[in-house]
Amino acid sequence: MKKRVGILISGRGSNMMALVAAARAADYPAEIAAVISSAPDAAGLAWAQARGLPARAIDHRAYPTREAFDWAVDAALTDAGVELVALAGFMRIQSVGFVARWEGRQLNIHPSLLPLFKGLHPHRQALDAGVKVSGCTVHFLTADTDSGPIVAQAAVPVLDGDTPESLAARVLAAEHRLYPYALALVASGRARVEGGRVRIDAVGHPDGCLLSPQP
Ligand code: GRF
Numbered sequence: 001m002k003k004r005v006g007i008l009i010s011g012r013g014s015n016m017m018a019l020v021a022a023a024r025a026a027d028y029p030a031e032i033a034a035v036i037s038s039a040p041d042a043a044g045l046a047w048a049q050a051r052g053l054p055a056r057a058i059d060h061r062a063y064p065t066r067e068a069f070d071w072a073v074d075a076a077l078t079d080a081g082v083e084l085v086a087l088a089g090f091m092r093i094q095s096v097g098f099v100a101r102w103e104g105r106q107l108n109i110h111p112s113l114l115p116l117f118k119g120l121h122p123h124r125q126a127l128d129a130g131v132k133v134s135g136c137t138v139h140f141l142t143a144d145t146d147s148g149p150i151v152a153q154a155a156v157p158v159l160d161g162d163t164p165e166s167l168a169a170r171v172l173a174a175e176h177r178l179y180p181y182a183l184a185l186v187a188s189g190r191a192r193v194e195g196g197r198v199r200i201d202a203v204g205h206p207d208g209c210l211l212s213p214q215p
Helices: 014-023 043-050 066-079 096-101 122-129 164-187
Strands: 003-009 030-037 055-057 084-087 106-110 133-140 150-157 191-194 197-200
Touching: 003 014, 003 066, 003 164, 014 030, 014 043, 014 164, 030 043, 030 066, 030 164, 043 055, 066 096, 084 164, 106 164, 122 133, 122 164, 133 164, 150 164, 150 197, 164 191
Parallel strands: 003 030, 003 084, 030 055, 084 106
Antiparallel strands: 106 133, 133 150, 191 197
16 A cells, blocks of 8 residues: 655655655655645646646634644645645744644655754855765654654765855755655655664665765
């Protein structure tokens, strides 16, 4: 049985597009049951609707409180039979109640190698720190921002002359590979939270390592 996934977006939606593309494969363990955008004018929402996906806006500005908006999202997810939520550029902070309700069933992607560079402007933070490797992380959502159990990470080199924009573009390409892979690990049951960490069944341990700069 494929897991029913709800994707929450607020903007461009390129990670959503990567998940939608992956879910087209017959053997992918998840299907996209709902796309919800907090912004009616999000480019990602128009893209999803044009492709006939079950996509709708829930305009956060139409709700008096964070909780009221969250419960509207929750109702839409529940109506669609969603079992797993994937945040993909979703720009709303969630209420404690919503996070608790979906704990262990909600994923996020953050464009840094967590726990480094949480929060806003992670690429600027990475460049300011002078790291030679950055990347992206898919993790389970918890009440602490960008701090939940890590499912998977992808690394990219940081190059001399990088700007936040050039680094963001390199990391984004990695995000589009990582998120479908991480969602598949969770949806298939191969990745499970145990004791605050994610255990992964049957994944090989590559013996190589990434050097940056390359020799
Ligand atoms: C991505 O970089 C993601 O990691 C971050 O917000 C950005 C969303 O991009 N959370 P998109 O809307 O998926 O194109």
